[in-house]
Amino acid sequence: MSxxxxxxxxxxxxxxxxxxxxxxxPLLRLSGVHTHIAQYHILQGVDLEIPEGGxxxxxxxxxAGKTTxxxxxxxxxxxxxxxxxxxxxxxxxxxxxxxxxxxxxxxxETMGIFGGLTVRENMVLAARTGPMDEDRLRWILxxxxxxxxxxxxxxxxxSGGQKQMLAIARAVIEPARLLLIDEPTKGLAPAIVGALTxxxxxxxxxxxxxxxxxxxxxxxxxxxxxxxxMDSGRIVHAGSMADLAEDTALQEGLLGFSMxxxx
Amino acid sequence: xxxxxxxxxxxPRSRVLxxxxxxxxxxxxxxxxxxxxxxxLDTAARIxxxxxxxxxxxxxxxxxxxxxxxxxxxFGLGAYGVAIALSNLGGGWGAVLLGTVGGxxxxxxxxxxxxxxxxxxxxxxxxxxxxxxASAFAILVSQLFHITGGEDGLSYQVPYELSPAFKLxxxxxxxxxxxxxxxSYYLMFLSAAGLFLLLLRVVNSPFGRVLQAIRENxxxxxxIGYTTVHYRAIATCLSAGVAALAGVLMALWLRxxxxxxxxxxxxxxDILLMVVIGGMGTLYGSILGATLFILAQNYLKEVMDLIxxxxxxxxxxxxxxxxxxxxxxxxxxxxxxxxxxxxGVVGRLRGSPR
Numbered sequence: 001m002s003x004x005x006x007x008x009x010x011x012x013x014x015x016x017x018x019x020x021x022x023x024x025x026p027l028l029r030l031s032g033v034h035t036h037i038a039q040y041h042i043l044q045g046v047d048l049e050i051p052e053g054g055x056x057x058x059x060x061x062x063x064a065g066k067t068t069x070x071x072x073x074x075x076x077x078x079x080x081x082x083x084x085x086x087x088x089x090x091x092x093x094x095x096x097x098x099x100x101x102x103x104x105x106x107x108x109e110t111m112g113i114f115g116g117l118t119v120r121e122n123m124v125l126a127a128r129t130g131p132m133d134e135d136r137l138r139w140i141l142x143x144x145x146x147x148x149x150x151x152x153x154x155x156x157x158x159s160g161g162q163k164q165m166l167a168i169a170r171a172v173i174e175p176a177r178l179l180l181i182d183e184p185t186k187g188l189a190p191a192i193v194g195a196l197t198x199x200x201x202x203x204x205x206x207x208x209x210x211x212x213x214x215x216x217x218x219x220x221x222x223x224x225x226x227x228x229x230m231d232s233g234r235i236v237h238a239g240s241m242a243d244l245a246e247d248t249a250l251q252e253g254l255l256g257f258s259m260x261x262x263x
Numbered sequence: 264x265x266x267x268x269x270x271x272x273x274x275p276r277s278r279v280l281x282x283x284x285x286x287x288x289x290x291x292x293x294x295x296x297x298x299x300x301x302x303x304l305d306t307a308a309r310i311x312x313x314x315x316x317x318x319x320x321x322x323x324x325x326x327x328x329x330x331x332x333x334x335x336x337x338f339g340l341g342a343y344g345v346a347i348a349l350s351n352l353g354g355g356w357g358a359v360l361l362g363t364v365g366g367x368x369x370x371x372x373x374x375x376x377x378x379x380x381x382x383x384x385x386x387x388x389x390x391x392x393x394x395x396x397a398s399a400f401a402i403l404v405s406q407l408f409h410i411t412g413g414e415d416g417l418s419y420q421v422p423y424e425l426s427p428a429f430k431l432x433x434x435x436x437x438x439x440x441x442x443x444x445x446x447s448y449y450l451m452f453l454s455a456a457g458l459f460l461l462l463l464r465v466v467n468s469p470f471g472r473v474l475q476a477i478r479e480n481x482x483x484x485x486x487i488g489y490t491t492v493h494y495r496a497i498a499t500c501l502s503a504g505v506a507a508l509a510g511v512l513m514a515l516w517l518r519x520x521x522x523x524x525x526x527x528x529x530x531x532x533d534i535l536l537m538v539v540i541g542g543m544g545t546l547y548g549s550i551l552g553a554t555l556f557i558l559a560q561n562y563l564k565e566v567m568d569l570i571x572x573x574x575x576x577x578x579x580x581x582x583x584x585x586x587x588x589x590x591x592x593x594x595x596x597x598x599x600x601x602x603x604x605x606x607g608v609v610g611r612l613r614g615s616p617r
Contacts, residue, residue: 074486100488112483114476116544124469125476128488170487 025088027052027209028073028178033082035065035072042068044233045082050178055200055210057220057241059255060230066213067109069230070180073211074106075099087177101128105176109183109213111167115156119147119166122155126170133173140169143199161192168196172203179203181212185219197222221245229254269460271467275547280612284547287554291452295445296437305516306561308448310554311455312512317537317549318462319505324535325544326466327498328478330386332531333377333393336400337503339525340370341510346417346520347410354420359515367507374503378496401526416521425450425515451512458505463546465501474498478544533560540600542607551608559596564589 026049035043043065050056058066071077073084075096084091091099100106114122123132141148144165150158155166164184171179184200185193193216200223203210214220220227224241237244237254244250267274275281290297294307316338323329344366345359352358373396381392404411411417423429429443439445465471476484477491484491514520524530533556541552564586571584584592604611 076482076486095490096482096485097488097490100486106486108483108486112480112486114479114483116479117472117475121472121475125472125484125489126487 026050027087028211029083029085030069030073031083031085033069033072033084034080035068035077036080037068037077042077042233043072046230046233046235048228048235048238050209050211051226052209053207054225055204055212055223057224057227058211058213058230059220059227061256064230065233066230067182068233070106070108070182070211070213073099073180074104103174103177105171105174105179107167107171107179107181107184109186111163113155113158113163113166113170115154117155118152119155119158120151122166122170123173127173129174136173136175140173143202144169144195161188161195164188164192164196165199168199172208175206175208177209179208179210181210183213183215185214185216193219271460271464273463273467273546275609275613277612277614280547280609283612284550287550288456294452295439295448299439302561304444304448306557308451308516310557311451312509312516313534313537313553313557314549315455315458315462315512316506316509317534317541317553318459318546319502319509320534321538321541321543321546321549322462322466322474322498322505323502324538325542325548326471326478327474327495328386329382329495329499330390331393331499331502332390332528333374333397333400334502334506334534335526335528335531336397337370337374337506338510338513338530339400339404339520339522340373341366341507342514342520342525343404343411343417343510344369344507345511345514346419349419349421349514350412350417354422354426356422359422359511362514363508363511366511367504370503370507371500374500375496378499379492382492382495382499397526397528397531401522401528404526405522412521414522416519416524418519421447421515421518447516451516454508454512458508459546459550462505466546470494470497475544536597538607540597540604540607542604542609542611545607545609545613548607548609555608559593563593563596567592 028048028050030046030048033043033046034041046065046069048069058069060066068077072079073091075091075094075098079092082092086099086102086104089102091102094102114125117125123137127133144162146158146162147165147169150162155163158166168181168184171181181200184196188196197219200210200212204223204225212220212224214224221241227237227239227241227244228235229237229244231254237250244254275284291307291311295304298304298307316334320331320334323331323334341363344364345362348358348362348365352361377392377396381389405413407413408415420426424443425447426443429446431441431443431446435441466474473484473489473494476487476489477494481491484494510525513525517524537552537556538548539552540555541548541550567584567589568586571581571586574580574584600608
């Protein structure tokens, strides 16, 4: 990794999670983003920069605002203050479909597959701009062979792991510039987690930029390049994954436990 | 292969269902010869028209997940368009064309306005808005009696080729006169078949797939990049346009248009029941739903009369099946069909609620 972390003093409140990428501007930048859900003030000034290429892990305790951050980027929650820019364009105020068309794909926690449609139809829908790219589809089906097996079955009949694979497959059938993946391993058996980890590793190999929320720290450590830790609606730490993985004291301070215990 | 293309690749997918559909289509295609008589021909024509009306409603309810109570209004707009044109301009094809274009345009335009104003809000509000607009429209039609004939409706001449006086060929085939009534019936049958196949094409197109995705999970469809309100608006307009065309057919068939035959809330409820009985989210359901419903509506009395007469010596039973109790039994049949076929007849026959 050529990227180096800057400004990584932990727990000092409002610093920007910034990683220089050979002087290039970050692909996605959140500056001072606030989000309210009903009367609740969930994001309280999120500053986050996602460099182009590589995988940024978004960690934090339950309720820290990780999912809300992702949904806010997608326009599924409204930004109440602050600014989100993607490849230089302002995303604030854009509608969700317009944000998606800027080549940001979102795999939500709930997977959100279309249960009444077949696996194939789910994929065709995701390839919005036209027919699916044959080579890309081949690569996806090799990554997730069970999708090919149930190609013409209703997606609602798939198992939890298969649904998760479909949700990811759907997000990558078109080469998105940014992929937001929310807790892909939630509730999945360890064997499937292994397959997913491999899939995400391969995605990275193709140069995809990924922002991922994950509670499974073995996976987070295995695939993450950089990391941002959230607490109470703010980014409280940003740096390289390797640094965080080595520093158990820091882990306990940020997350309340060390990763070693979770492997 | 040709059938596959004609059906847009969406075959009934069940042997029993295929048998039923083929049976109904053949019966309708040869209805004038198989079931001679004015009443049975009228029933067959109504089935054809309602298949289109129910299928167009299913495009909204079953495929897109939009609940609308304004479907009879669009049906009525088509019917009144032709009725008003024929009453004022005389019974020519030009008037039919003018009335059709006018009625369909008005229906699509009104659907667009309703859609753009209210599809962004929650589903229940959209349903309420459509109910309000449809009620207002029904009142408007009954008030504007110098144009619409009010509660009495309009009777008019249809083009000569569709009237009983017209003779296609002298003589009879299988004891059936080849007159304008027969021409009119086949106009209904062929138009219905064409419109049904068109709708089948729509729901199996990429556009139709997006509609189903919106029904399944609207937010996800947005997050993939589809502006759902546009798709929902187009579906609403398309459904309204086809309903108006069904109204045109109704107006031409009955040679009369009034609130009772096109706008009443009873028809709206009938359409809903036909969709549910046939099976939501599958156009083949409209064929089965409309056929079963209209047959029951028209012939249940006779069947009950037969049962009552056959059991005349027994206690209670003849009273239960007395023909005047037909509405009670129609209700019982609906409850049973919903109980035993929660996914509709088609859903049940296809084995799974797809």
